[in-house]
Amino acid sequence: xxxxxxxxxxxxxxxxxxxxxxxxxxxxxxxxxxxxxxxxxxxxxxxxxxxxxxxxxxxxxxxxxxxxxxxxxxxxxxxxxxxxxxxxxxxxxxxxxxxxxxxxxxxxxxxxxxxxxxxxxxxxxxxxxxxxxxxxxxxxxxxxxxxxxxxxxxxxxxxxxxxxxxxxxxxxxxxxxxxxxxxxxxxxxxxxxxxxxxxxxxxxxxxxxxxxxxxxxxxxxxxxxxxxxxxxxxxxxxxxxxxxxxxxxxxxxxxxxxxxxxxxxxxxxxxxxxxxxxxxxxxxxxxxxx
Amino acid sequence: xxxxxxxxxxxxxxxxxxxxxxxxxxxxxxxxxxxxxxxxxxxxxxxxxxxxxxxxxxxxxxxxxxxxxxxxxxxxxxxxxxxxxxxxxxxxxxxxxxxxxxxxxxxxxxxxxxxxxxxxxxxxxxxxxxxxxxxxxxxxxxxxxxxxxxxxxxxxxxxxxxxxxxxxxxxxxxxxxxxxxxxxxxxxxxxxxxxxxxxxxxxxxxxxxxxxxxxxxxxxxxxxxxxxxxxxxxxxxxxxxxxxxxxxxxxxxxxxxxxxxxxxxxxxxxxxxxxxxxxxxxxxxxxxxxxxxxxxxxxxxxxxxxxxxxxxxxxxxxxxxxxxxxxxxxxxxxxxxxxxxxxxxxxxxxxxxxxxxxxxxxxxxxxxxxxxxxxxxxxxxxxxxxxxxxxxxxxxxxxxxxxxxxxxxxxxxxxxxxxxxxxxxxxxxxxxxxxxxxxxxxxxxxxxxxxxxxxxxxxxxxxxxxxxxxxxxxxxxxxxxxxxxxxxxxxxxxxxxxxxxxxxxxxxxxxxxxxxxxxxxxxxxxxxxxxxxxxxxxxxxxxxxxxxxxxxxxxxxxxxxxxxxxxxxxxxxxxxxxxxxxxx
Numbered sequence: 001x002x003x004x005x006x007x008x009x010x011x012x013x014x015x016x017x018x019x020x021x022x023x024x025x026x027x028x029x030x031x032x033x034x035x036x037x038x039x040x041x042x043x044x045x046x047x048x049x050x051x052x053x054x055x056x057x058x059x060x061x062x063x064x065x066x067x068x069x070x071x072x073x074x075x076x077x078x079x080x081x082x083x084x085x086x087x088x089x090x091x092x093x094x095x096x097x098x099x100x101x102x103x104x105x106x107x108x109x110x111x112x113x114x115x116x117x118x119x120x121x122x123x124x125x126x127x128x129x130x131x132x133x134x135x136x137x138x139x140x141x142x143x144x145x146x147x148x149x150x151x152x153x154x155x156x157x158x159x160x161x162x163x164x165x166x167x168x169x170x171x172x173x174x175x176x177x178x179x180x181x182x183x184x185x186x187x188x189x190x191x192x193x194x195x196x197x198x199x200x201x202x203x204x205x206x207x208x209x210x211x212x213x214x215x216x217x218x219x220x221x222x223x224x225x226x227x228x229x230x231x232x233x234x235x236x237x238x239x240x241x242x243x244x245x246x247x248x249x250x251x252x253x254x255x256x257x258x259x260x261x262x263x264x265x266x267x268x269x270x271x272x273x274x275x276x277x278x279x280x281x282x283x284x285x286x287x288x289x290x
Numbered sequence: 291x292x293x294x295x296x297x298x299x300x301x302x303x304x305x306x307x308x309x310x311x312x313x314x315x316x317x318x319x320x321x322x323x324x325x326x327x328x329x330x331x332x333x334x335x336x337x338x339x340x341x342x343x344x345x346x347x348x349x350x351x352x353x354x355x356x357x358x359x360x361x362x363x364x365x366x367x368x369x370x371x372x373x374x375x376x377x378x379x380x381x382x383x384x385x386x387x388x389x390x391x392x393x394x395x396x397x398x399x400x401x402x403x404x405x406x407x408x409x410x411x412x413x414x415x416x417x418x419x420x421x422x423x424x425x426x427x428x429x430x431x432x433x434x435x436x437x438x439x440x441x442x443x444x445x446x447x448x449x450x451x452x453x454x455x456x457x458x459x460x461x462x463x464x465x466x467x468x469x470x471x472x473x474x475x476x477x478x479x480x481x482x483x484x485x486x487x488x489x490x491x492x493x494x495x496x497x498x499x500x501x502x503x504x505x506x507x508x509x510x511x512x513x514x515x516x517x518x519x520x521x522x523x524x525x526x527x528x529x530x531x532x533x534x535x536x537x538x539x540x541x542x543x544x545x546x547x548x549x550x551x552x553x554x555x556x557x558x559x560x561x562x563x564x565x566x567x568x569x570x571x572x573x574x575x576x577x578x579x580x581x582x583x584x585x586x587x588x589x590x591x592x593x594x595x596x597x598x599x600x601x602x603x604x605x606x607x608x609x610x611x612x613x614x615x616x617x618x619x620x621x622x623x624x625x626x627x628x629x630x631x632x633x634x635x636x637x638x639x640x641x642x643x644x645x646x647x648x649x650x651x652x653x654x655x656x657x658x659x660x661x662x663x664x665x666x667x668x669x670x671x672x673x674x675x676x677x678x679x680x681x682x683x684x685x686x687x688x689x690x691x692x693x694x695x696x697x698x699x700x701x702x703x704x705x706x707x708x709x710x711x712x713x714x715x716x717x718x719x720x721x722x723x724x725x726x727x728x729x730x731x732x733x734x735x736x737x738x739x740x741x742x743x744x745x746x747x748x749x750x751x752x753x754x755x756x757x758x759x760x761x762x763x764x765x766x767x768x769x770x771x772x773x774x775x776x777x778x779x780x781x782x783x784x785x786x787x788x789x790x791x792x793x794x795x796x797x798x799x800x801x802x803x804x805x806x807x808x809x810x811x812x813x814x815x816x817x818x819x820x821x822x823x824x825x826x827x828x829x830x831x832x833x834x835x836x837x838x839x840x841x842x843x844x845x846x847x848x849x850x851x852x853x854x855x856x857x858x859x860x861x862x863x864x865x866x867x868x869x870x871x872x873x874x
Contacts, residue, residue, distance in 0.1 A: 001787050003768055018696045019767075026687040029651075033658060037679050040661040044597065045668075051867060052665040052860040057656060066603065068653035073651045077644045080694055084640055087696030092633045108318045156719060158449040159563055161703060163630070164785070165769040168700040174564060175448060176557020229787070250784055254703045254771040256442045259357045262774040263781050283389030 002229050008249070008270070009167035010187040014087045016168070021083050025076040032069075091169065092181065095150055100181040105148040108141070109134070112153070112160035112173040112253060116258035117141075121280065122288065129178070130154070135288040142250060142269040144187040144276035152178045161255035162267060170254055185270050190239040194232035195246040240272035245272070298843050308408070310400035313734060313841065316385030318407050321378035330374055331803050333366035342796035344776035358439030359775035361477070365421065367443030368481065371577070372488050373414060375719040379469040380530075381410070381492065383726050384499050384523045389515050390834035393508030393872070398501040406494035409487055410825045416484035422462040423477025439478035442773060447555035447566050450478060451547040471551050482545050489534050496527035508833065508872075510852035514608070515871065517832050517856045518601060522587030522607055525615045526580045533576040540569030567629055571622040580616045580677065581715060583611060585722030589675040590657055592725045595830045596672035597664030598867050600857035603656040610649035617646045619832055636695045643693035650686060652655045654679070665860070666868070669828070670744035674725035677752050678717045685713030688763070701874065703773075706766030720751065724809070731816070732823030736747060736840040739816045747808040754802035761791050831870045832856045
């Protein structure tokens with residue numbers, strides 16, 4: 001079973017580092033506090049003839065035993081604050097023109113609604129997303145690795161949330177406004193992505209010798225093939241030529257939005273630059289104006 | 291002492307129903323809170339069964355579809371926070387303890403106190419009615435759909451402002467191109483009314499607690515001679531009363547959107563959905579400290595009594611409590627980091643949220659230091675108090691993750707949040723609540739609990755609580771998002787691998803719920819057949835132990851005068867290891 005799912009974004013690693021930092025600090029203080037509690041309790045079990053000590057915790061000599069740890073906790077907090085600031089700024093800081101985040105960026109409109117997604121790949125002549133002249137519209141997200149993507153996120157009705165687990169990215173979609181953000185998939189993380197074809201776009205997963213069949217007898221007699229994580233193979237350097245299902249990730253709605261919130265999901269497909277261009281050409285031919 | 295001039299009640303109605311006696315009012319809140327806990331627990335059982343075995347016919351319910359699932363998780367959260375945690379910790383024990391711990395005969399405003407319970411009772415009626423709210427009627431007036439509101443206990447608009455056939459937020463009902471408002475008797479309307487009534491009730495109670503503590507303390511009892519429980523109950527009242535106003539306003543605006551068709555939260559009419567979030571969480575965050583602070587108070591008092599030691603750093607704890615209460619007003623937007631607020635504002639709230647861990651670290655370290663070189667007796671209340679420390683530590687430290695805006699980008703609305711708040715709210719409500727109930731039951735009921743049952747109940751709860759909620763951190767960290775009715779191959783394939791853990795958690799929850807039956811058995815056995823309690827079975831110092839068990843009308847035969855603080859245990863040079871506040 002995976003704890004943190006494979007990250008493919010340029011900034012996901014920083015967020016993971018923040019998790020490790022917080023875990024180290026918090027794990028340390030939790031252990032100390034728990035051990036102190038258990039030790040003091042066991043060492044102080046009532047014994048005949050032994051009185052408790054009258055310690056009021058007044059004066060520096062006594063209070064230093066908690067104030068010094070509190071000062072050390074504060075220093076840990078400061079370290080967490082600093083790393084938090086870097087991660088927050090990198091992922092959520094304002095997406096400004098001509099910055100590292102927007103160089104050569106691909107702009108995509110994301111509209112969430114009850115209960116699905118719509119992605120617009122071309123603003124059209126009016127320079128606004130989701131107006132009449134947006135022709136390249138799909139219910140799934142397809143992007144090239146190695147290129148910055150700036151998204152313009154909105155909602156058609158209620159508050160939704162755009163969550164891409166493998167980017168470590170979440171952003172609420174609020175009706176009435178466009179919220180901008182960015183991401184970039186790193187090709188090197190695509191090489192180490194281990195897939196079992198569980199995330200599929202269409203068709204069924206071919207049976208694999210390593211697959212374990214789990215039965216869900218209560219849900220419409222579904223049989224599911226799941227390859228244990230340890231047995232999955234990384235995509236490798238030729239990831240771009242792997243079948244589409246192997247380069248497909250989950251996008252879900254992560255803010256309760258109504259009855260079918262639990263069924264609100266779509267897919268992210270990652271191409272390399274060349275493959276994506278070919279796909280976009282095909283889209284323009286089929287959907288857009290020539 | 292108060293000068294009420296009221297007569298001693300003689301009728302059954304006057305003594306036990308419409309009673310102005312703080313002890314009766316406290317018991318009324320306690321019993322209501324415990325009964326509502328059964329309802330809240332039932333909701334949790336039903337939706338956890340669906341998660342573990344998707345699509346089954348759940349025993350004692352039936353099949354749970356996604357709409358009903360949303361309704362159940364919403365009602366579970368609301369019931370547990372507003373109709374279990376607050377009545378048990380704040381209203382019940384505030385009413386029972388404050389007048390007795392300060393050595394007076396009743397609250398400052400006994401009639402207002404009685405009214406506060408009955409307004410609360412009315413809110414409970416509305417809450418239960420909302421389970422059967424009318425969502426849609428056909429042209430002939432027949433009800434085609436009914437059920438509770440299901441948009442999460444947080445009730446964010448626009449979802450909570452729109453009408454839909456399921457009541458839990460469907461596609462919205464549109465007639466002739468106009469989006470319809472919900473039915474007047476819809477679950478959401480009844481729910482908002484219930485919450486508003488509850489807020490009114492607690493505001494009445496809050497006034498009472500504060501005025502009583504400030505004005506009616508016994509002769510010689512300075513503000514720094516108050517037991518920590520009283521300090522924490524009063525700080526909780528201050529937090530509640532300063533923060534609830536904005537939410538009442540926000541809830542009224544939501545009710546107007548739902549009944550009058552206004553557009554406070556409708557962006558198409560110049561409104562802003564995020565406004566509700568601010569109004570909600572400005573209250574919502576202090577609210578969790580309203581639940582936590584009394585728990586800290588009870589655990590501290592229990593620990594001092596059974597360690598036979600003064601509370602370590604009384605003044606430090608009081609000042610840290612005041613600082614934390616104040617800071618609780620400037621952290622609220624950590625619930626909205628990724629809601630679309632300005633990223634610079636998010637940075638500010640991340641700083642304050644992580645900073646609030648500092649006064650709480652002082653308090654928890656001081657509580658642990660109280661145990662050092664004590665003389666500890668493992669009574670049932672002491673076990674629950676120690677259990678609170680160990681379990682709350684998990685909840686407290688996992689709050690650091692979520693307070694960091696960077697982590698929250700990933701952790702928001704995930705099961706990690708669920709695990710975090712269950713490790714803070716359940717210890718406070720269940721562990722500290724049980725510590726308080728077991729500690730003060732002899733005083734207010736006049737009987738002792740069965741010790742063996744009490745210990746068994748504690749150990750089973752501790753074990754099953756941890757086995758239920760600790761695994762949730764695991765798949766929460768893996769990114770499993772919340773408020774989803776099932777995680778199967780069709781909808782969330784990457785979450786299927788955690789199904790065995792989901793089933794384990796549900797099984798442990800059933801064991802946890804079953805273990806609580808020991809408590810109910812114990813109460814019934816002890817109320818009717820328990821050993822009679824003496825005035826001061828725990829040999830404690832505070833003033834409530836001076837009164838009879840149970841106390842009569844007016845509480846004390848002679849009103850006590852106070853000579854020292856509440857924690858003079860094991861004072862050197864004295865034979866006795868305790869020195870009551872009222873003894874010279």
